[in-house]
Amino acid sequence: MFESAELGHKLDKATYDAEVPVLREALLEAQMELAKQAKFPVVILIGGVDGAGRGETVNLLNEWMDPRFVQTHGMGEPSDEELDRPMMWRFWRELPPKGRIGIFLGSWYTWPILNRVRGVTKNAELDQSLERAKKLEKMLVDEGALVLKFWMHLSREKQEKRLKSLEKDPKTRWRVTKRDWEHYTLYDKFNAVNERVIRHTSTADAPWTIVEGYDTRYRSLTVGKILLDALNKRMKQPAKRSTEVTAPPPMPSIDQLNVLKTLDLKQKLDKKDYVRELEKYQGKLAMLTRSPKFKKLTVVAMFEGNDAAGKGGAVRRITSALDARQYNIIPIAAPTEEERAQPYLWRFWRHVPRRGRVTIFDRSWYGRVLVERVEKFCSVADWMRAYSEINDFETQLVRHHIVVVKFWLAISKEEQLRRFKEREKIGFKRFKITEEDWRNRDKWDDYEHAVCDMVDRTSTEIAPWTLVEANDKYFARIKILKTMCDRIEAALKKAK
Amino acid sequence: MFESAELGHKLDKATYDAEVPVLREALLEAQMELAKQAKFPVVILIGGVDGAGRGETVNLLNEWMDPRFVQTHGMGEPSDEELDRPMMWRFWRELPPKGRIGIFLGSWYTWPILNRVRGVTKNAELDQSLERAKKLEKMLVDEGALVLKFWMHLSREKQEKRLKSLEKDPKTRWRVTKRDWEHYTLYDKFNAVNERVIRHTSTADAPWTIVEGYDTRYRSLTVGKILLDALNKRMKQPAKRSTEVTAPPPMPSIDQLNVLKTLDLKQKLDKKDYVRELEKYQGKLAMLTRSPKFKKLTVVAMFEGNDAAGKGGAVRRITSALDARQYNIIPIAAPTEEERAQPYLWRFWRHVPRRGRVTIFDRSWYGRVLVERVEKFCSVADWMRAYSEINDFETQLVRHHIVVVKFWLAISKEEQLRRFKEREKIGFKRFKITEEDWRNRDKWDDYEHAVCDMVDRTSTEIAPWTLVEANDKYFARIKILKTMCDRIEAALKKAK
Numbered sequence: 001m002f003e004s005a006e007l008g009h010k011l012d013k014a015t016y017d018a019e020v021p022v023l024r025e026a027l028l029e030a031q032m033e034l035a036k037q038a039k040f041p042v043v044i045l046i047g048g049v050d051g052a053g054r055g056e057t058v059n060l061l062n063e064w065m066d067p068r069f070v071q072t073h074g075m076g077e078p079s080d081e082e083l084d085r086p087m088m089w090r091f092w093r094e095l096p097p098k099g100r101i102g103i104f105l106g107s108w109y110t111w112p113i114l115n116r117v118r119g120v121t122k123n124a125e126l127d128q129s130l131e132r133a134k135k136l137e138k139m140l141v142d143e144g145a146l147v148l149k150f151w152m153h154l155s156r157e158k159q160e161k162r163l164k165s166l167e168k169d170p171k172t173r174w175r176v177t178k179r180d181w182e183h184y185t186l187y188d189k190f191n192a193v194n195e196r197v198i199r200h201t202s203t204a205d206a207p208w209t210i211v212e213g214y215d216t217r218y219r220s221l222t223v224g225k226i227l228l229d230a231l232n233k234r235m236k237q238p239a240k241r242s243t244e245v246t247a248p249p250p251m252p253s254i255d256q257l258n259v260l261k262t263l264d265l266k267q268k269l270d271k272k273d274y275v276r277e278l279e280k281y282q283g284k285l286a287m288l289t290r291s292p293k294f295k296k297l298t299v300v301a302m303f304e305g306n307d308a309a310g311k312g313g314a315v316r317r318i319t320s321a322l323d324a325r326q327y328n329i330i331p332i333a334a335p336t337e338e339e340r341a342q343p344y345l346w347r348f349w350r351h352v353p354r355r356g357r358v359t360i361f362d363r364s365w366y367g368r369v370l371v372e373r374v375e376k377f378c379s380v381a382d383w384m385r386a387y388s389e390i391n392d393f394e395t396q397l398v399r400h401h402i403v404v405v406k407f408w409l410a411i412s413k414e415e416q417l418r419r420f421k422e423r424e425k426i427g428f429k430r431f432k433i434t435e436e437d438w439r440n441r442d443k444w445d446d447y448e449h450a451v452c453d454m455v456d457r458t459s460t461e462i463a464p465w466t467l468v469e470a471n472d473k474y475f476a477r478i479k480i481l482k483t484m485c486d487r488i489e490a491a492l493k494k495a496k
Numbered sequence: 497m498f499e500s501a502e503l504g505h506k507l508d509k510a511t512y513d514a515e516v517p518v519l520r521e522a523l524l525e526a527q528m529e530l531a532k533q534a535k536f537p538v539v540i541l542i543g544g545v546d547g548a549g550r551g552e553t554v555n556l557l558n559e560w561m562d563p564r565f566v567q568t569h570g571m572g573e574p575s576d577e578e579l580d581r582p583m584m585w586r587f588w589r590e591l592p593p594k595g596r597i598g599i600f601l602g603s604w605y606t607w608p609i610l611n612r613v614r615g616v617t618k619n620a621e622l623d624q625s626l627e628r629a630k631k632l633e634k635m636l637v638d639e640g641a642l643v644l645k646f647w648m649h650l651s652r653e654k655q656e657k658r659l660k661s662l663e664k665d666p667k668t669r670w671r672v673t674k675r676d677w678e679h680y681t682l683y684d685k686f687n688a689v690n691e692r693v694i695r696h697t698s699t700a701d702a703p704w705t706i707v708e709g710y711d712t713r714y715r716s717l718t719v720g721k722i723l724l725d726a727l728n729k730r731m732k733q734p735a736k737r738s739t740e741v742t743a744p745p746p747m748p749s750i751d752q753l754n755v756l757k758t759l760d761l762k763q764k765l766d767k768k769d770y771v772r773e774l775e776k777y778q779g780k781l782a783m784l785t786r787s788p789k790f791k792k793l794t795v796v797a798m799f800e801g802n803d804a805a806g807k808g809g810a811v812r813r814i815t816s817a818l819d820a821r822q823y824n825i826i827p828i829a830a831p832t833e834e835e836r837a838q839p840y841l842w843r844f845w846r847h848v849p850r851r852g853r854v855t856i857f858d859r860s861w862y863g864r865v866l867v868e869r870v871e872k873f874c875s876v877a878d879w880m881r882a883y884s885e886i887n888d889f890e891t892q893l894v895r896h897h898i899v900v901v902k903f904w905l906a907i908s909k910e911e912q913l914r915r916f917k918e919r920e921k922i923g924f925k926r927f928k929i930t931e932e933d934w935r936n937r938d939k940w941d942d943y944e945h946a947v948c949d950m951v952d953r954t955s956t957e958i959a960p961w962t963l964v965e966a967n968d969k970y971f972a973r974i975k976i977l978k979t980m981c982d983r984i985e986a987a988l989k990k991a992k
Contacts, residue, residue: 058820066808067815067825068858074821080576105821171779174786283667290670312562319563324554325570325601329563337833362564 001195002210005153010215023224024064030231031065031101037235038099038341040144044227045107048152049190050180051162052213057152058103060220061227071096075106084298084354086400087111088136092349097341098144108133109197116193117186126193130200135392137206142385143343146234147206150223151198152213156187162214245381258452265412265471274474281481282321288488289322295356296495298402299488302364305409306447307437308419309470310477314409315360317477318484322358332363344368344386345393352397364406365390369454374446387457394463403491404463407480408451409470413444497691498706501649506711519720520560526727527561527597533731534595534837536640540723541603544648545686546676547658548709553648554599556716557723567592571602580794580850582896583607584632588845593837594640604629605693612689613682622689626696631888633702638881639839642730643702646719647694648709652683658710741877754948761908761967770970777977778817784984785818791852792991794898795984798860801905802943803933804915805966806973810905811856813973814980818854828859840864840882841889848893860902861886865950870942883953890959899987900959903976904947905966909940 034042044061046054058072073094082090088108096102112129115121121129137147154162163180166172183190202208211222269277288294301318303311319327330351339347345365353359368386372378397404411419420441423433440447459465466483470476530538540557542550558566569590578586584604592598608625611617617625633643650658659676662668679686698704707718765773784790797814799807815823826847835843841861849855864882868874893900907915916937919929936943955961962979966972 055819055821059816062820063812063816067812068808068827071824072820074819103820171782286667312564316559316563320555320559322555323551323570324558324568324599325551328567331564 001198002153002155002191005210005212006155006158007212008214009212009218011217011221013217016217016221019221020064020224023221023228027064027224027228027231028066030228030235031069033235034101034231035069035099038097040146040234041096041098041341042101042146042148042231043096043140044101044103045109045147045149046103046105046152047107047109047150048211048213049154049159049187049194050183051159051166051176052152052154053216053219054105054152054213055175056216057150057220057223058105061103061224064224065101069099070101070103072103072105075104075110081354085352086396086402088132088396089349089352091136092346095140095342095346097338099341108136109201113190113193113197117189123196126196127200130197132392132396134201134203135388137201137203139345139385139389139392140343141205142382145343146230148227148230149201149206149208150226151194151208151210152219153210154213158214159184159187245379245384247380247384258448259455259467260410260448260452263410263467263469265410265415265469267469267475268472269474269478271474274478277478278317278481281478281485282317284485285318285321285481285488288485288492289326289358291492293492293495294488296401297488297491298353298355298400299358299405299484300353300361300397300402301358301405301407301484302361302366303407303409304364304366304370305407305468305470306411306416307440308416308423308433309409309411310473311362311409313473314407314468314477314480315362317481318360321481326356327358327360328353329360329362332361332367344382345389348393352402365393366454366458369458370447370450371440373450374443387454390458391460391463394458394460398462401491401495403487405484405487406459406463406465407468407483408455408465409468409476411470413441415471416441497694498649498651498687501706501708502651502654503708504710505708505714507713507717509713512713512717515717516560516720519717519724523560523720523724523727524562526724526731527565529731530597530727531565531595534593536642536730537592537594537837538597538642538644538727539592539636540597540599541605541643541645542599542601542648543603543605543646544707544709545650545655545683545690546679547655547662547672548648548650549712549715550601550648550709551671552712553646553716553719554601557599557720560720561597565595566597566599568599568601571600571606577850581848582892582898584628584892585845585848587632588842591636591838591842593834595837604632605697609686609689609693613685619692622692623696626693628888628892630697630699631884633697633699635841635881635885635888636839637701638878641839642726644723644726645697645702645704646722647690647704647706648715649706650709652687654710655680655683741875741880743876743880754944755951755963756906756944756948759906759963759965761906761911761965763965763971764968765970765974767970770974773974774813774977777974777981778813780981781814781817781977781984784981784988785822785854787988789988789991790984792897793984793987794849794851794896795854795901795980796848796857796893796898797854797901797903797980798857798862799903799905800860800862800866801903801964801966802907802912803936804912804919804929805905805907806969807858807905809969810903810964810973810976811858813977814856817977822852823854823856824849825856825858828857828863840878841885844889848898861889862950862954865954866943866946867936869946870939883950886954887956887959890954890956894958897987897991899983901980901983902955902959902961903964903979904951904961905964905972907966909937911967912937 034040046058048054062070062072071094075090078087078090091104091108094102094104108129112121112126112133116123116126140147163176163184167176198208198210209223209226211219213219289299303315305311315329319329328351335347348361348365351359351361368378368390369383373383394404420433420437455465455467466479468476468479530536542554544550554568558568567590571586574586587600587604590598590600604625608617608622608629612619612622636643659672659680663672694704694706705719705722707715709715785795799811801807811825815825824847831843844857844861847855847857864874864886865879869879890900916929916933951961951963962975964972964975
């Protein structure tokens with residue numbers, strides 16, 4: 001795999017000196033065009049062996065381009081705020097917005113490689129990490145990002161030579177650490193793991209470019225030219241990738257049954273029982289979330305449902321059992337300008353809470369496969385891939401011991417009409433009913449179809465949907481509270 | 497001071513039960529109006545003695561209002577990312593945007609009070625903290641925020657009684673900690689410090705409301721009503737406070753001299769000297785920023801100057817000496833939607849870097865007293881107060897051992913014309929010259945006046961301006977590099 005990068009590539013000074021000014025001007029122009037278009041972000045990963053010039057290359061790219069529109073991230077040890085969240089959170093928070101270039105020195109590959117070489121993990125776990133990395137990259141590319149991955153390689157002999165020469169020069173001595181030499185003694189191990197990583201993750205969308213790192217001129221010009229070509233090629237492409245996808249037919253059901261239709265919406269709770277159960281489960285939720293072990297837990301709860309299904313009321317019954325300091329409600333409305341400059345899931349990732357906290361999303365990332373699908377705000381391809389992107393997202397949360405609770409509040413079409421009319425009558429509730437609600441109502445069947453697809457495709461063992469029969473508010477609220485308690489209780493039992 | 501809050505205020509259940517539904521509806525309506533207007537944020541601070549019901553009150557407010565538009569922040573121990581920045585950073589990052597309510601349980605008063613009671617600080621230092629708090633609050637109010645400060649008080653007897661009764665009930669036992677009892681034994685000390693704090697920081701703009709905390713009904717209804725009144729009163733006010741301020745005359749100078757006119761713009765460096773000096777100071781800067789002690793330091797450098805004065809080129813001469821992983825360039829353009837929903841300085845606070853890092857602002861918070869002043873984007877009162885707000889901001893950075901380096905790049909009117917014309921000729925530089933640049937040029941004198949005022953009012957001992965004679969790019973770049981080196985070298989010497 002690394003054969004081509006051990007041939008002793010080099011470039012003479014005259015050629016380099018002649019080519020660099022041309023390249024620089026072209027890069028600068030491409031970068032300005034990128035910023036002007038502001039249609040896609042550029043994510044550059046720089047990996048490779050110690051001493052192969054990763055840092056130097058990045059510094060040079062910054063010198064060649066306008067560094068104001070490049071952000072370089074050296075992903076060293078994570079901070080405590082980062083450790084409190086799933087591993088990918090620290091990359092999400094640093095993703096470049098559209099029109100900008102983000103360079104990652106050390107990436108989502110760094111720790112999987114180190115852990116495998118050190119024997120902390122086996123190949124199976126390494127491969128799992130690589131699958132996650134591939135999914136992330138695929139999502140980035142599908143969202144329009146240009147993803148470039150460079151691997152700087154050195155043969156064993158060249159690595160030794162390089163480290164020694166860096167050490168000799170007092171100006172570069174600081175760059176060679178004990179760790180570098182330690183890694184050098186593990187050269188073969190690293191090589192095997194690196195090869196596996198590159199083999200598994202060189203995809204059509206985001207291939208690795210292996211660059212021999214010994215000769216500075218060869219390495220620099222190679223990387224610069226590949227970057228320039230990729231930028232120009234991508235800017236000439238039409239804004240949207242033309243993957244024509246047709247929506248799949250609804251799940252077959254000749255008997256017209258679906259997960260929503262089988263709900264028994266007649267279920268009720270009378271006021272007396274409600275008051276008793278409310279006190280019981282709110283008390284229980286209060287105790288659970290105040291137990292010392294809860295500090296190690298995180299809860300992400302999410303509410304979707306028909307308009308007027310009572311999401312707000314249900315959320316309030318939960319929050320009034322919690323300490324106001326520990327929860328956060330994120331109402332999902334139209335994305336802000338900064339959010340629109342990022343991949344779809346970015347605005348949810350930014351709200352993933354720290355340990356010991358509860359975050360409640362009032363509407364959520366499922367908007368992609370509900371309103372955005374039905375109203376055609378995104379393409380079929382976009383919402384079709386969203387199912388697996390969402391499953392990946394939730395898997396990452398759950399892997400990090402976050403309890404993910406998802407509620408769909410279902411009411412009948414008749415009950416919705418009754419509530420709409422009631423809302424229009426009551427003064428301070430009038431703000432809750434808009435033209436849009438009436439419009440959505442006209443598309444009842446489309447939404448029902450979308451909801452059934454959503455449940456079928458995203459109700460997973462680790463993050464199941466709880467469908468809530470919400471024609472009766474009392475019944476719905478208690479079912480929700482009880483589910484919250486059960487899920488948290490189970491998680492607390494598992495937590496050490 | 498606390499006399500009125502030791503009278504044994506209470507409210508009977510019947511009155512409370514009758515008033516609460518009315519209050520709740522009014523609060524909800526006010527909150528909706530607040531969100532709809534989205535003209536100002538509401539910052540609520542809740543302070544007070546242990547057991548006085550601070551947490552309960554906040555929970556109740558969340559229950560009474562729509563919790564989706566309220567964010568509650570329990571400001572406990574800071575995270576490592578917060579410790580790496582000035583103390584106020586953690587409050588800035590949690591400020592509510594316009595239209596929202598942010599409740600802070602534990603505020604910028606918490607640590608100053610605790611430190612004083614524990615004897616870590618003396619009154620003089622406490623008073624300094626209080627001055628900083630007052631300035632922050634004044635700035636928030638000037639920027640349009642509604643700031644409400646509640647202090648929950650208990651007499652010594654009532655505090656003991658309260659803690660004991662909380663401890664007796666198994667449901668509330670978790671709320672009483674060893675620390676609470678420890679604080680109880682320090683009641684008199686706390687009382688004295690609290691009184692000093694309230695006395696010093698009860699301003700016309702942001703007065704404290706002292707509430708007796710023993711009777712839950714009395715306390716809750718009092719806080720709720722004050723909040724409602726304040727919200728409604730504020731929403732009826734005209735958007736902009738009508739403080740009529742006239743711009744001060746220019747600093748008197750009958751001889752027409754000013755700090756810009758006395759610059760010797762003829763200073764030059766020939767190419768040979770430039771190349772030698774460039775290598776020297778870039779080498780020095782590289783060594784300084786790579787020294788182990790630099791990990792404890794932070795550098796915030798800031799570039800302002802006439803259009804076409806060569807800011808970009810100067811910045812690049814600095815960054816090419818740095819490791820790309822350690823610096824970040826923030827080009828300041830029009831604020832984003834999220835930034836416009838916050839006080840003016842918010843978009844700079846969000847970029848204050850961690851330790852060991854260099855952040856370079858290409859244009860900066862001085863836009864307020866330059867372009868915003870000259871183009872009348874803000875009122876005279878706004879830019880007049882900006883001088884001291886900016887000084888406060890920079891003081892906080894410097895107090896946190898951040899090296900603040902500020903450059904003004906000055907060129908003559910003739911040199912600017914020459915460069916504009918040159919830029920129009922050269923292909924890849926054409927994007928750098930716009931209509932706006934020509935318009936700005938017409939206001940040369942206004943800008944000059946603004947710059948002189950700015951330097952006079954914000955060149956401080958801790959964060960001095962460096963005026964750079966920039967007609968000759970070589971001379972300018974070397975002066976800038978040398979200044980960076982000198983400032984960092986001095987800071988490293990001081991750092992332990």
